[in-house]
Amino acid sequence: MARIPSGMRKKENGLFEKRFTVNGKRYSAYGHTVKECADNETELREAIKAGLYNENKNLTLDTYFDEWEKSRVGVVKNSSIKEIRSRYDNHIKPVLGKTKVQKIEKRAVVKLQQELSRKLCASTVNGILVVLKSVFNEAVRDEIIIKNPAAGIKPLRTDDRPDASETIHRALTREEQQTFLQGARNEWLYEFFCFSLCTGMRINEINALKWGDIDYINNVIHVTKTVSRKKGGGIEETTPKSGTSKRDIPMNDTIKKILQMQKDKIAIFYGDIFVRKLSNNIFLGSNGSKAIASHTVSYSIDNVLDQLRQQGTEIERFTHHAFRDTFATRYIEEGGNMKTLQIILGHSSLAMTADLYAHVLPNTKQQEMKQIEGAFHEVAVL
Numbered sequence: 001m002a003r004i005p006s007g008m009r010k011k012e013n014g015l016f017e018k019r020f021t022v023n024g025k026r027y028s029a030y031g032h033t034v035k036e037c038a039d040n041e042t043e044l045r046e047a048i049k050a051g052l053y054n055e056n057k058n059l060t061l062d063t064y065f066d067e068w069e070k071s072r073v074g075v076v077k078n079s080s081i082k083e084i085r086s087r088y089d090n091h092i093k094p095v096l097g098k099t100k101v102q103k104i105e106k107r108a109v110v111k112l113q114q115e116l117s118r119k120l121c122a123s124t125v126n127g128i129l130v131v132l133k134s135v136f137n138e139a140v141r142d143e144i145i146i147k148n149p150a151a152g153i154k155p156l157r158t159d160d161r162p163d164a165s166e167t168i169h170r171a172l173t174r175e176e177q178q179t180f181l182q183g184a185r186n187e188w189l190y191e192f193f194c195f196s197l198c199t200g201m202r203i204n205e206i207n208a209l210k211w212g213d214i215d216y217i218n219n220v221i222h223v224t225k226t227v228s229r230k231k232g233g234g235i236e237e238t239t240p241k242s243g244t245s246k247r248d249i250p251m252n253d254t255i256k257k258i259l260q261m262q263k264d265k266i267a268i269f270y271g272d273i274f275v276r277k278l279s280n281n282i283f284l285g286s287n288g289s290k291a292i293a294s295h296t297v298s299y300s301i302d303n304v305l306d307q308l309r310q311q312g313t314e315i316e317r318f319t320h321h322a323f324r325d326t327f328a329t330r331y332i333e334e335g336g337n338m339k340t341l342q343i344i345l346g347h348s349s350l351a352m353t354a355d356l357y358a359h360v361l362p363n364t365k366q367q368e369m370k371q372i373e374g375a376f377h378e379v380a381v382l
Contacts, residue, residue, distance in 0.1 A: 008037060011141070015071060022048050028142060032074050059144060061104065061135075062097040068135050077238055079228030084131050091116060091128050101139055106149045113153065122156035129155065170322055171329035176315050183313075184304045188286045189297060191262040195283070196320065198255050200327035200345050203320045204228065205245075207291040208237050212278030214259060220248040221255075223346065227291050235291045245346040294320065328357050 004010060008018040016037035018029045022045065029044045031037030065088055072081055095112050096104060109132065116125045129150060136148040172180065177197070184190050196206060201223065208225035215222055224246050227235045240246055262282060263275045270288060274280050281290045297320045305315055324345070331341050342353040 004034060005038070008034065020045070026143075030071060057100070057102055059101050060097065061099055061101055062093060064101050064139060064144065065093075065097075065135055068138050071138070077228065078230050078236060079238065082229060087128050087131050091120075092132060101136075101144055104136075104149050106153065109150045109153055113156070117156055126155040129153065170316075170318055171325040172315075172318065172322055174330075177326060179308065179313055180304060180315060183308045183311075184300075187300050187304060189292065189300045191258055191265065192283050192292065192297070193301075193323065194258045195255070195262070196323035197327055198252075198258060199249055200324045200331075201249070202226070202324065202346075203292075203294060203297060205240075205346075206283060207235075207281070209282045210279055211263075211275060211282055214251075214282075215248075216256075218248075219251050221251060223247050223249060240346070242346075242348050244343075244348050247343060247346050249344055325356075328353075332357055 004016070005018075007020065008016055010016050015030045015032060016034055018037050018041045020027055020029070020041065027044060027048065029037055029041035031040050069081065069085065072084075092112070095115070096108065099108070109129075112132075113125060113129060116128060120128075133148065133150040133153075136145065136150050139145050140148050181190075181194065181197075184193055187193070192206065195201075196203070199206075199221065201209075201221075204226045205223055207227045209221070209223075213222045213224065224239070225237050226240050226245070227237050230236050259282070266274050266284060270284070274284070283292060284290065285292050285296065301318065301320070305317060308315060328341060328345060331344075332338070338353055338357075339350055341357070342350050345353060347353045
């Protein structure tokens with residue numbers, strides 16, 4: 001490892017910091033590497049000399065957040081940065097963005113929390129406050145402020161939130177499932193829909209799937225990647241956020257048939273080379289794009305539902321996530337084990353799976369009770 005120059009140090013968050021003084025005032029430059037830190041020091045010195053540098057007392061939250069965001073690049077995933085930016089722009093920036101960091105007091109943060117609580121659920125408000133606390137913590141370490149004004153503010157209670165099974169999760173009925181697939185046969189995403197329904201995979205997991213992830217020897221699908229949108233546009237492949245999301249999903253004959261249908265279609269439109277190369281994506285957009293945007297999937301679903309509506313069949317609108325919920329529901333209805341379902345779905349805990357799909361169990365109790373009746377045939381009938 002290269003020697004750290006005099007006056008430079010490595011902080012707990014992994015960033016290098018170089019402190020220096022100009023005209024009696026102390027400044028700090030940062031970087032992910034020694035070279036980057038040194039380059040940033042040079043750039044900062046030039047900005048100070050040209051009178052372009054904002055002193056700490058004039059630093060607004062908007063300006064400091066931009067600096068803080070840049071320091072996160074390479075430390076956290078781009079998808080996380082994008083989510084944090086969204087929380088800031090939508091909820092923090094309109095209220096505190098133009099305020100000088102040194103002027104923000106605890107009561108201003110409490111007021112923001114109270115205002116957000118009137119229009120957002122508790123867990124969302126708590127997530128927004130986490131962003132604000134993180135930014136202020138860094139401002140303390142940068143010696144811009146002495147104390148974090150958001151420290152000590154208690155998160156909102158979330159005990160009264162509804163169970164997950166009572167919120168947005170909705171499974172298609174067997175009739176809706178059959179009707180929708182019949183109506184979707186002419187859609188470019190027909191095989192995509194079928195595959196989603198039969199595997200329960202998340203949309204971005206399917207988008208990251210390559211032909212090399214299909215293991216016909218061990219009869220499984222290796223789920224090891226996901227895709228996320230990059231700041232500024234485009235997509236990138238990343239590892240899943242949780243270890244349980246990396247998993248193997250067993251294949252049945254229906255899944256193999258869907259994959260063969262997809263392989264045949266891609267070969268017709270783009271040539272055999274697209275299916276012979278193991279590193280190529282399985283599911284492509286109609287324009288050959290490597291990932292199918294979520295809004296494209298939603299548009300295709302809505303198009304099918306509109307056509308069915310014109311034919312006199314009404315199905316309540318749903319999103320791609322309904323395929324995952326439908327898979328889980330059918331799995332339980334057919335006697336599948338909840339623990340195995342947890343592994344297939346990539347949930348972090350059995351409690352999460354049970355919370356989402358326990359409502360299906362009452363419908364299977366009578367059937368399961370009859371299935372075990374034979375185990376007690378020796379019990380005397382009174």
